[in-house]
Amino acid sequence: MAVFTPVSLEDVTQWITQFPLGQALELKGISSGIENSNFFLTTERNGEQHQYVLTIFENLSFEQLPFYLNLMRHLAERGVAVPAPVANDKGELIVALHGKPAAIVTKLEGQSQMSPQPVHCAAVGAMLAKMHLAGQDYALKQPNLRGLAWWHETTPEVLPFIPEDKAHLLKAEVHFQDAFAACDVHKQLQVGPIHADLFRNNVMFxxxxxxxxxxxxxxxxxxxxxxxxxxxxxWCIDLDTGVLDTARVRALVDAYHAVRPFTAAEHTAWQPMLRAGALRFWLSRLYDFYRPREAEMLTPHDPGHFERILRERIATPAPELF
Incomplete structure (x- = not known):
C-alpha cells in the first residue's frame, strides 16, 4: 500500500459518481506496504460522512482481480470480518481509474495491534480458521502467485546481489522446499483460499x-x-531476533485448532511450513530491495528480518500444533 499512481480529489470527484457513496470530501494517500496505490477516501451522503479505502492496482490485472474482490464479498457474507467491496451502478466491483483497475472497499474500525499479546493472537487464530472454513465453497480458483513457482522464478533475480553465505542459504532452502512440496505428507494437507499475508498491519483491533x-x-x-x-x-515472534514467543504461538494455534482442528499431516508438516513462510517473505523482500519500483512514500522492508526468521526456524523447532 504505497502510492505509485498519484490521484487527486479532483480526479475522484467525477469518477465516484458511479458509486452510491455520495460526494468525495477528502482523499489521503496511505504510505504502508509496497504493492498498490491506496488512499483513505471520505465521502458525504445525506449529511453523514463515511470512510472507505480506494485501491489502484499496479500489478494485478482486470482479469485477475475478480478472484480477490469476490473472495472478500464471499467471506463477508459468511460472517468473516473483512472489508466489503462496493459495486458501482452497473454492479461492477472493478472500475478503471487513470487507466488502471481500481476498487473501493469499506474501511474497518480500530487500528493495527503492533505489540500483540496472547489475547490478540488467539483472536487472529480463531478468525483465520473461520475464514478458511468459510472459503471452502468459494467457486473461483487461483494459485498462490507467490508460491513455489514464483520462488524459482525470483531466486535467480536476486542471487547476483547477495553475498555467498546468503546465496547458499537461499538455494538450499528452495531445494528443501522442492522436496517438501513433492512429499506424500504435503499432498495430504488441506487446501483452499488463503490470505497469505496476514501480518500485524493487515488486521484491525x-x-x-x-x-x-x-x-x-x-x-x-x-x-x-x-x-x-x-x-x-x-504475530508470535520477537521482532529483533525472530525467536518465537511460546505463549503467543500456543494462543494462536490453540484458538485455530478449536475452530478447525489440525490434521495429523499438518502436525508433521508444521516445521517445514514455518520455513516456507519465512522463505517466501525473505525472497520477496530481497526482490523489492534490489529491484525496487518507483513510488511515492515507498520504503522497501529490510530483507534481513526474514533471513533471521528463516535461520531461526531451521535451527530451533517451534512449539507443536497440538
Whole structure:
C-alpha cells in the first residue's frame, strides 16, 4: 500500500459518481506496504460522512482481480470480518481509474495491534480458521502467485546481489522446499483460499476485539497450514531476533485448532511450513530491495528480518500444533 499512481480529489470527484457513496470530501494517500496505490477516501451522503479505502492496482490485472474482490464479498457474507467491496451502478466491483483497475472497499474500525499479546493472537487464530472454513465453497480458483513457482522464478533475480553465505542459504532452502512440496505428507494437507499475508498491519483491533482482516491482494489457493505459518511468523515472534514467543504461538494455534482442528499431516508438516513462510517473505523482500519500483512514500522492508526468521526456524523447532 504505497502510492505509485498519484490521484487527486479532483480526479475522484467525477469518477465516484458511479458509486452510491455520495460526494468525495477528502482523499489521503496511505504510505504502508509496497504493492498498490491506496488512499483513505471520505465521502458525504445525506449529511453523514463515511470512510472507505480506494485501491489502484499496479500489478494485478482486470482479469485477475475478480478472484480477490469476490473472495472478500464471499467471506463477508459468511460472517468473516473483512472489508466489503462496493459495486458501482452497473454492479461492477472493478472500475478503471487513470487507466488502471481500481476498487473501493469499506474501511474497518480500530487500528493495527503492533505489540500483540496472547489475547490478540488467539483472536487472529480463531478468525483465520473461520475464514478458511468459510472459503471452502468459494467457486473461483487461483494459485498462490507467490508460491513455489514464483520462488524459482525470483531466486535467480536476486542471487547476483547477495553475498555467498546468503546465496547458499537461499538455494538450499528452495531445494528443501522442492522436496517438501513433492512429499506424500504435503499432498495430504488441506487446501483452499488463503490470505497469505496476514501480518500485524493487515488486521484491525478495537482494544482486544478483532474488527477485521484486510489487504487480500496476495490471496490464492494454497495449503491452509501455509497461511497459519505466515501468520505465526509475524504475530508470535520477537521482532529483533525472530525467536518465537511460546505463549503467543500456543494462543494462536490453540484458538485455530478449536475452530478447525489440525490434521495429523499438518502436525508433521508444521516445521517445514514455518520455513516456507519465512522463505517466501525473505525472497520477496530481497526482490523489492534490489529491484525496487518507483513510488511515492515507498520504503522497501529490510530483507534481513526474514533471513533471521528463516535461520531461526531451521535451527530451533517451534512449539507443536497440538
Amino acid at each position: 478495537d482494544g482486544e476485539r478483532l474488527t477485521g482482516f484486510f489487504d487480500f491482494y496476495f490471496a490464492g489457493c494454497d495449503t491452509w497450514l501455509f497461511d497459519v505459518a505466515v501468520t505465526v511468523n509475524d
